[in-house]
Amino acid sequence: xxxxxxxxxxxxxxxxxxxxxxxxxxxxxxxxxxxxxxxxxxxxxxxxxxxxxxxxxxxxxxxxxxxxxxxxxxxxxxxxxxxxxxxxxxxxxxxxxxxxxxxxxxxxxxxxxxxxxxxxxxxxxxxxxxxxxxxxxxxxxxxxxxxxxxxxxxxxxxxxxxxxxxxxxxxxxxxxxx
Amino acid sequence: xxxxxxxxxxxxxxxxxxxxxxxxxxxxxxxxxxxxxxxxxxxxxxxxxxxxxxxxxxxxxxxxxxxxxxxxxxxxxxxxxxxxxxx
Numbered sequence: 528x529x530x531x532x533x534x535x536x537x538x539x540x541x542x543x544x545x546x547x548x549x550x551x552x553x554x555x556x557x558x559x560x561x562x563x564x565x566x567x568x569x570x571x572x573x574x575x576x577x578x579x580x581x582x583x584x585x586x587x588x589x590x591x592x593x594x595x596x597x598x599x600x601x602x603x604x605x606x607x608x609x610x611x612x613x614x615x616x617x618x619x620x621x622x623x624x625x626x627x628x629x630x631x632x633x634x635x636x637x638x639x640x641x642x643x644x645x646x647x648x649x650x651x652x653x654x655x656x657x658x659x660x661x662x663x664x665x666x667x668x669x670x671x672x673x674x675x676x677x678x679x680x681x682x683x684x685x686x687x688x689x690x691x692x693x694x695x696x697x698x699x700x701x702x703x704x705x
Numbered sequence: 706x707x708x709x710x711x712x713x714x715x716x717x718x719x720x721x722x723x724x725x726x727x728x729x730x731x732x733x734x735x736x737x738x739x740x741x742x743x744x745x746x747x748x749x750x751x752x753x754x755x756x757x758x759x760x761x762x763x764x765x766x767x768x769x770x771x772x773x774x775x776x777x778x779x780x781x782x783x784x785x786x787x788x789x790x791x792x
Contacts, residue, residue, distance in 0.1 A: 652749055668749050676752045679769070689741065693768045693776040697752045699759070 544568045544589060552581050570594065571623065577683075579604065579635065582586070592640075593623035599683040600627075601635040601653065608641050628663065630681035637672075648681035648692075666695065674698050706762070708787045710774055715783055718757045746777070755769025762790045 551564035557577040566572050569589040576594050578584070579602035585592050591608035594600070608625045626644040633639065634653035645651065646663030656670040666676040679694025680686045709710060709731075716731035722745045728734055740746045745753060755766050766789060768776055773782035 650748070652747075666748060666752070675749065687773065690773045691777050692741070692748060692751050692772055693771060695748065695752055695755070697756045697759075697765075699756065 541587065545586060548589075550582065552583075565589065572658070573597075576600065582606075585609070590621065591624045592627075593625070595629045595631075595647075597630040597681075597684045598627050599632045601633045601637060603635055604633050604637045604639070606633075606639045610641060613641065630684040631643060632681070632683040633640045648678055648683075650678055650682050706787065706790045708783060711783045711787045711790065712779075714758065714761055715754070715779070715786070718745055719750070722746070722750070734779050736778065737778040739777050739783075740779055741777035751777075760788060762786065764789055 534663045539635070547564050547568045551561050554560045554564060556562070557579060558575065561578045561580075562572060562576055565578060565584050568584070570584050570592045571590060572592075572594040573596035575596045576598050578600045581603045582600050583605045584600070585606055585608040588609050592606055600606070606625055608623070624641045625639055627633070627639075628645060628647040628649075630648045631645050632650045633645075633649055634655065636654045637651045638656045639645070639651070640656070640658050643657055644660045645657065648662055648666065650666045651661070651672060652659055652666065652668040653703040654670075655668050655672040657667065658671040661667050661672070662674065664678045664681070665674045666678055667673060668675050676698055677696045678691065679696065680691060682688070682691045712731040712734070719740070722747065723729075723734070726743055726745060741751075759766050766786070768785070771781065771785050775785075
């Protein structure tokens with residue numbers, strides 16, 4: 528059996544994946560049924576990950592996504608792990624192109640593009656577009672998403688929102704010459 | 706800097722948001738008014754407020770000495786900033 532490449536996608540498997548993705552869009556149970564459906568599709572997702580309603584996790588090649596424990600994938604967020612045009616066939620097709628480390632919070636409607644690693648405890652604010660990797664414990668915002676603050680505690684994993692706010696430390700503009 | 710000056714400053718930085726919530730002056734805001742629960746600030750708004758207040762007061766703000774349940778209360782936040790500015 529030859530080595531699997533991105534362009535050898537089995538059409539039956541592809542159809543099955545897409546069927547599961549459609550089911551996962553509106554199935555109940557962010558940590559249970561929805562998460563399990565995405566795992567069945569091939570997303571490499573630890574236990575204790577919450578997936579919001581209508582989240583789209585890489586339609587064609589879900590195995591390119593790695594999500595670690597304690598993370599939250601917001602409602603209607605989109606994770607794109609490959610572009611056919613990017614020439615990622617040079618890479619090992621089994622290597623994740625989007626890695627979400629422990630206790631990351633992806634806000635509603637955020638878009639995560641390929642070849643990024645989102646560090647432990649980071650927060651992506653609602654509607655942001657992540658085009659480059661995010662350092663651990665960092666709040667990013669905008670399109671493209673830029674770091675705006677360091678997080679003293681992760682937002683995902685049971686921290687109250689107000690405690691999260693209290694522990695934020697703005698990334699202060701640097702003064703030239705200092 | 707007086708507490709009233711700080712209240713004016715915080716209100717001024719978030720004036721549009723307060724006005725959208727039907728509040729048209731710092732004197733209309735009750736001390737217990739919760740700026741998070743009322744939709745005046747979110748995480749980004751909070752960071753921007755911290756940066757603006759740091760610039761205006763010329764200090765580095767660290768909210769860790771403020772109790773969690775007080776961090777979003779208008780009165781407690783202003784009192785905390787007033788104490789910080791006079792240290």
